[in-house]
Amino acid sequence: MATDSPIARVVVCDAGPLIHLDELDSLRLLCDFPSVLVPEVVWAEAERHRPHIFAMPNLPFVRVRPQHPPRPALAALSRLMPLHAGETQALQIAEEQGADLLLTDDTAARLAARELQLSVHGTLGILLRAIRRGQRSTPEMLVLLRAIPERSTLHIKPSLLLEVIAQVERTVG
Amino acid sequence: MTTSIRTNIPDRLVQQAAILVNDGWASDLDEILIDALRRYLSSHSAELSETFVREDLEWGLRGNG
Numbered sequence: 001m002a003t004d005s006p007i008a009r010v011v012v013c014d015a016g017p018l019i020h021l022d023e024l025d026s027l028r029l030l031c032d033f034p035s036v037l038v039p040e041v042v043w044a045e046a047e048r049h050r051p052h053i054f055a056m057p058n059l060p061f062v063r064v065r066p067q068h069p070p071r072p073a074l075a076a077l078s079r080l081m082p083l084h085a086g087e088t089q090a091l092q093i094a095e096e097q098g099a100d101l102l103l104t105d106d107t108a109a110r111l112a113a114r115e116l117q118l119s120v121h122g123t124l125g126i127l128l129r130a131i132r133r134g135q136r137s138t139p140e141m142l143v144l145l146r147a148i149p150e151r152s153t154l155h156i157k158p159s160l161l162l163e164v165i166a167q168v169e170r171t172v173g
Numbered sequence: 174m175t176t177s178i179r180t181n182i183p184d185r186l187v188q189q190a191a192i193l194v195n196d197g198w199a200s201d202l203d204e205i206l207i208d209a210l211r212r213y214l215s216s217h218s219a220e221l222s223e224t225f226v227r228e229d230l231e232w233g234l235r236g237n238g
Contacts, residue, residue, distance in 0.1 A: 108216040128233020
């Protein structure tokens with residue numbers, strides 16, 4: 001099922017996907033990207049929740065800090081939504097680095113990313129992408145998807161998760 | 174209809190809100206809290222969350238990158 005479509009070169013990650021993927025023992029799915037930029041505020045937040053994350057070997061994380069103050073449009077969105085410091089910094093780094101992909105599970109941050117015309121997805125997208133990229137088999141991923149409510153703090157409405165699972169079974173299985 | 178809620182708010186936030194009220198940008202603290210909650214709910218709606226899950230589903234299975 002692996003495809004030859006070009007993968008995102010510049011990826012920025014918020015704390016949510018780091019934490020949720022680690023809860024699901026799936027952090028290594030991010031190794032499919034050349035590097036994953038983690039803003040320093042996000043780094044500290046993720047480390048507080050999952051202290052071992054950045055001690056794990058051979059993960060593509062690069063700790064980064066913003067080079068400039070946030071653009072007025074981002075500063076305004078950050079106040080309006082409102083966004084937390086990590087989410088704001090993730091958006092800022094994504095803008096500064098011309099990111100191909102921003103990873104966040106926060107609804108407001110995704111909304112802000114859309115306003116800023118950034119490509120954005122979350123933990124669920126990375127899990128499902130693993131089937132497309134041949135990182136996990138469909139049966140393996142179905143087991144993982146079914147375990148989300150028990151094994152992770154990623155909140156997905158149960159009926160919607162069942163719909164996702166059914167679609168994976170139909171489309172790929 | 175309204176509901177009274179008892180909650181603890183950091184002093185710094187209350188002080189910042191009080192400045193807005195004193196300067197005439199809001200009529201009272203209640204108005205600021207209601208507006209803040211309304212804005213939060215509008216940017217964290219169930220509809221939006223569902224939309225994003227469906228976007229992840231499409232991108233994950235059939236997208237690029």
